[in-house]
Amino acid sequence: MKRQRKKHSGVFKAKVALEAVKGERTLNELAGHFEVHPTQVVQWKQRLVAGASDLFSGGVERDAAQEAELRDRLYQEIGQMKVELDWLKKKHELFA
16 A cells, blocks of 8 residues: 655745754754655755745745736736626627
8 A cells, every 4th residue: 555645834844954954963863853755855955045045135026026917917817808708798699
């Protein structure tokens, strides 16, 4: 019987990665303590180190700007689809 994969939260991953960055314990000690594979600890640590620069360079602000742009585009599409739907309803009433 297959074992179900564990799904770790972002908080848990950050906690493990921060412990790995601190360097107070060995990789194997961390993996045993948190019950994850050592390779996973290394990957989370690398992601933390790679993404840390975004925290201070305005990466969050860029993401917010991209989300706002996407939201505006989607609202525009919704408005266009409502207009088309109203037009189709009127045409349907004429031919029904």
